[in-house]
Amino acid sequence: MAKLFINEKEIKGHINPEIYGHFSEHLGRCIYEGLYVGEDSDIPNVNGMRKDVVEALKEMQIPLLRWPGGCFADEYHWKDGIGPKEGRKKMINTHWGGVVEDNSFGTHEFFELCEQLGCKTYVNGNVGSGTVQEMSEWVEYMTFDGVSPMADLRRKNGREKPWRVDYFGVGNENWGCGGNMTPDHYANLYRNYQTYIRHYDNSAPIKKICGGADTEDINWTKKVLETCFASPHKKENHGFMDELSLHYYTVPGVWEHKGSATDFTDDEWYVTLKKAYRMDDLLNKHFAIMDQYDPDKEIGMSVDEWGCWFDVEPGTNPGFLYQQNTIRDALVACINLNIFNKKCDRVQLACIAQMVNVLQAVILTEGEKMVKTPTYHVFHMYKYHQDADLVASVMTGNREIGTENDKVPMLSESVSLSSDGTINVTIGNLSIEEDAPIEIALAEKKISSVTASILTGRKDAYNTFDDPENVTEKEFTDHTVKDGLISFTLPKNSVILLRIR
Numbered sequence: 001m002a003k004l005f006i007n008e009k010e011i012k013g014h015i016n017p018e019i020y021g022h023f024s025e026h027l028g029r030c031i032y033e034g035l036y037v038g039e040d041s042d043i044p045n046v047n048g049m050r051k052d053v054v055e056a057l058k059e060m061q062i063p064l065l066r067w068p069g070g071c072f073a074d075e076y077h078w079k080d081g082i083g084p085k086e087g088r089k090k091m092i093n094t095h096w097g098g099v100v101e102d103n104s105f106g107t108h109e110f111f112e113l114c115e116q117l118g119c120k121t122y123v124n125g126n127v128g129s130g131t132v133q134e135m136s137e138w139v140e141y142m143t144f145d146g147v148s149p150m151a152d153l154r155r156k157n158g159r160e161k162p163w164r165v166d167y168f169g170v171g172n173e174n175w176g177c178g179g180n181m182t183p184d185h186y187a188n189l190y191r192n193y194q195t196y197i198r199h200y201d202n203s204a205p206i207k208k209i210c211g212g213a214d215t216e217d218i219n220w221t222k223k224v225l226e227t228c229f230a231s232p233h234k235k236e237n238h239g240f241m242d243e244l245s246l247h248y249y250t251v252p253g254v255w256e257h258k259g260s261a262t263d264f265t266d267d268e269w270y271v272t273l274k275k276a277y278r279m280d281d282l283l284n285k286h287f288a289i290m291d292q293y294d295p296d297k298e299i300g301m302s303v304d305e306w307g308c309w310f311d312v313e314p315g316t317n318p319g320f321l322y323q324q325n326t327i328r329d330a331l332v333a334c335i336n337l338n339i340f341n342k343k344c345d346r347v348q349l350a351c352i353a354q355m356v357n358v359l360q361a362v363i364l365t366e367g368e369k370m371v372k373t374p375t376y377h378v379f380h381m382y383k384y385h386q387d388a389d390l391v392a393s394v395m396t397g398n399r400e401i402g403t404e405n406d407k408v409p410m411l412s413e414s415v416s417l418s419s420d421g422t423i424n425v426t427i428g429n430l431s432i433e434e435d436a437p438i439e440i441a442l443a444e445k446k447i448s449s450v451t452a453s454i455l456t457g458r459k460d461a462y463n464t465f466d467d468p469e470n471v472t473e474k475e476f477t478d479h480t481v482k483d484g485l486i487s488f489t490l491p492k493n494s495v496i497l498l499r500i501r
């Protein structure tokens with residue numbers, strides 16, 4: 001029997017809602033078809049944005065959206081995506097499938113989408129092939145309220161008031177697709193570019209995100225912090241950065257043969273989950289460097305790309321990164337989100353890649369049809385952690401399971417306390433063989449009610465356009481409360497949310 005001891009009196013940190021953020025790139029059918037269909041489409045839309053998708057994302061409580069890339073960001077020239085649509089430049093999306101990008105979704109459309117979603121905005125600038133002037137003018141265009149060439153241009157294009165840019169990323173993966181730079185070169189460019197991200201509205205300063213490392217590249221983190229963290233103006237303007245990013249994908253196989261999203265063995269199940277757990281170790285390694293430069297945790301870690309990366313669905317464009325999503329993806333999401341919650345003193349933001357029709361998507365679309373994936377349901381269950389306090393929790397009797405080479409703890413958990421006093425517990429059972437009897441004990445709280453929901457199914461169960469409800473969140477009532485202890489059995493392959501009042 002596993003026991004989860006919760007000390008709801010011991011607050012360990014605050015869970016920034018942006019940890020539950022999403023990422024939408026001009027890649028495959030994420031933006032076009034998935035989110036934006038245009039005003040003239042037969043698919044029901046508001047100002048071109050799909051109604052069904054917007055509704056589902058709001059219901060999931062999306063807190064933040066990152067755009068326009070990814071690798072695309074360092075080839076994106078924002079002026080191509082403003083003004084009358086018929087006059088917008090067409091370009092080839094060289095990274096993703098070599099298709100024509102007609103720029104019909106640009107800055108105005110992004111903010112329209114975020115306004116409909118009611119979420120914060122994370123705009124990613126172009127360092128790889130753009131100039132300081134281009135980046136600085138974009139910030140002026142988006143956020144300046146006075147009289148200036150860019151603010152006037154925005155008004156001419158139909159938007160009187162500036163928008164709010166919550167986060168601005170200075171380049172993306174500049175060690176790779178964003179310019180193949182050395183850390184020293186990028187760090188110097190970063191110092192230069194970030195200078196011109198002006199806070200035109202001092203009541204809402206833009207948080208600057210410095211491009212971080214790939215997976216385990218500790219040297220990148222070290223070099224970038226060495227050059228960019230120690231600012232003489234630190235106290236006045238929060239230094240040169242507010243966040244440092246990290247990208248890590250869960251790839252069960254090798255890059256050339258990553259493995260199928262739906263057809264996998266028991267061994268591949270455990271390999272995948274073990275690789276998902278690697279996030280914990282990676283964060284510890286990068287945090288060790290961050291702690292040297294920033295012991296007071298003034299800057300946050302922004303894990304702005306994470307999730308499963310499998311081979312594309314057979315018969316689909318390899319450049320579109322379209323993959324299905326099973327219960328295995330749900331467990332990967334559960335592991336990562338529990339890790340981010342537990343490390344919320346440093347992890348301030350995270351974006352799963354990507355929101356619709358690309359990689360570990362929460363939504364898949366086909367024409368006018370839409371399905372919510374198992375990963376969607378995990379985000380929906382975890383939404384109560386947003387803006388809650390992380391509280392101390394320890395799981396005993398949590399055995400290691402898996403194969404000889406790939407072992408993982410059977411249960412992954414995190415616990416938070418909402419401002420109304422509700423305790424939110426999320427637990428995943430990673431075993432494909434065994435159900436897990438669990439008992440929960442609280443420090444002092446008298447339990448008046450427990451409600452729960454569960455996501456479970458065969459290890460490779462997923463939703464299709466013909467069977468969209470195959471894997472969904474269901475009410476879970478099979479728990480008892482006796483002598484202050486909550487008891488239940490968590491089936492194999494499942495994720496549970498308990499709300500204790």
Ligand code: AHR
Nearest residue numbers: 069070071072172173353
């Ligand atoms: O999410 C797909 C791609 O993965 C992004 O464009 C890039 O940043 C990363 O390598």
